[in-house]
Amino acid sequence: MRYWLMKSEPDEFSIHDLERVGTEPWTGVRNYQARNFMRDGMKPGDRILFYHSNTKVPGVAGIAEVASTAYPDPTQFDPRSDYHDPKATREEPRWMMVDVSFVEKFDDVVSLEEIKSIADELDEFALVRRGNRLSVMPVAERHYKRILALKPKSKRSKR
DNA sequence: GCCAACGTTGGC
DNA sequence: GCCAACGTTGGC
Numbered sequence: 001m002r003y004w005l006m007k008s009e010p011d012e013f014s015i016h017d018l019e020r021v022g023t024e025p026w027t028g029v030r031n032y033q034a035r036n037f038m039r040d041g042m043k044p045g046d047r048i049l050f051y052h053s054n055t056k057v058p059g060v061a062g063i064a065e066v067a068s069t070a071y072p073d074p075t076q077f078d079p080r081s082d083y084h085d086p087k088a089t090r091e092e093p094r095w096m097m098v099d100v101s102f103v104e105k106f107d108d109v110v111s112l113e114e115i116k117s118i119a120d121e122l123d124e125f126a127l128v129r130r131g132n133r134l135s136v137m138p139v140a141e142r143h144y145k146r147i148l149a150l151k152p153k154s155k156r157s158k159r
Numbered sequence: 160g161c162c163a164a165c166g167t168t169g170g171c
Numbered sequence: 172g173c174c175a176a177c178g179t180t181g182g183c
Binding site: 007009053054055058112132133134135 | 179180181182
Binding site: 031032033132133 | 164166
């Protein structure tokens with residue numbers, strides 16, 4: 001199993017939204033590197049750190065998992081979509097995506113600030129490198145586990 | 160709202 | 172194929 005980090009602006013689509021809908025087609029990625037990670041790297045069952053970007057407290061808000069193999073993003077063919085790509089055709093789609101399913105919502109976000117505070121333990125972790133704008137990135141298993149260890153303990157554990 | 164970082168576009 | 176201009180991301 002591999003591990004990933006995917007960013008979403010919570011005003012657009014948050015971990016709460018994912019919990020509500022269960023599974024969401026991850027449309028709209030229009031960056032080749034991010035596409036390649038989804039197309040070539042992701043397998044159903046892979047775990048995803050669900051990251052809230054462009055918000056008051058950016059950070060990892062929960063866990064999701066890859067729920068499909070990659071398939072063409074239908075929004076690229078839709079002239080009325082914000083994500084329409086006139087150069088994409090059904091014969092030769094340009095943009096691929098996966099479905100993403102809810103796994104867990106953290107009681108509190110593991111903030112970017114906290115993650116940065118242990119950056120010395122997270123060498124080569126793309127998120128904490130300056131200027132990173134990728135919305136989909138691979139996460140090493142040890143980094144995934146280290147970030148989960150920052151998760152707050154549930155106040156009323158039902159497990 | 161500012162602006163640094165950086166990917167993309169298009170003229171040459 | 173270079174690179175300036177432009178657009179977007181995303182932290183602050």
